[in-house]
Amino acid sequence: MQTTTLSFENLHNHGELFANLFRARKQSFIVQKNWDLPEALDMEYDQYDTPASRWVAIHDFGQVYAGIRLTPTTMKVGMYSYMIRDAQRGLLGTIPEDLLYEDAPVDEQTWECTRVFVSHATPQRIRRRIHAYIATAMLKASREEGATSLLTLTAANWPRWFGRCGLEGKAIGREMFIGDGNYQCVSIDLTGNLH
Structure with a gap:
């Protein structure tokens, strides 16, 4: 099993892995969950897949088993920033605007973690x-970017698996039904995992 963190700078070193990750995202989010998301060339993508992002793939022999996307909360491209903040700002009709208890952060040490899936x-x-x-790779990739916390919109059953993966999280928004299930915004403290 291999763990690879992809960026626009290193894509050329990893053959088809980036495309395979986006194909696996399509299978997970469009085919399995039936979410209405953009797709092209049998791949799922959106406006947050930019050079500022990092993508973590768990893979072996061309098969992508799991993945995540990490995006700095300071990111801005045109009218968009990052997914959770843009949802709060009313730019995304599919995610409720009241998903957070407070304003979405814009902070160099806070990164957003989205498009988390297991194939x-x-x-x-x-x-x-x-x-x-995936938890270990997420922590490592985030720390390499200088993050001390992550912001994620995840399945509402997060307390059950966060503990098993050694993650410390706290709810920072209400539980809400989106598309295929209940989701909640969670903040993950990375300071305890900085060694």
Whole structure:
């Protein structure tokens, strides 16, 4: 099993991995969850997949088992910033504006973690291991970018698996139904994992 953090600077070193990650996202979010998202060339993408982002892939022999996208909360492209903040600002009709208790942060040490998935094709027997790999890779990639906290919109059952993965999180928004289930904004403190 391999863990790779992709950026626009290193895509050329990883062959088809970037495209395979976006293909796996399409399978997870458009095919399995039936979310109405942009797609092209059998890949899911959106306006937040920019050179400022990083993508973490858990993969082996061309098969992508899981992935995440990390975006700085200081990012700005035209009218867009980052997904959670733009939802709060009313720019995204599919996510409620009242998803956070307070204003979305704009801070160099806070990154957003979105498009978290474990592929439907990932065998059940290795899913728990995949969750651990994705948590470890997320922490490592975030720390390498100087983040001390992450902001994520995740499934509302997050307390159950955060503890198993060694993550410290706290709810920073209400639980809400979006598309296919209940979701909640969570802040993940990285300061305890900085060694």
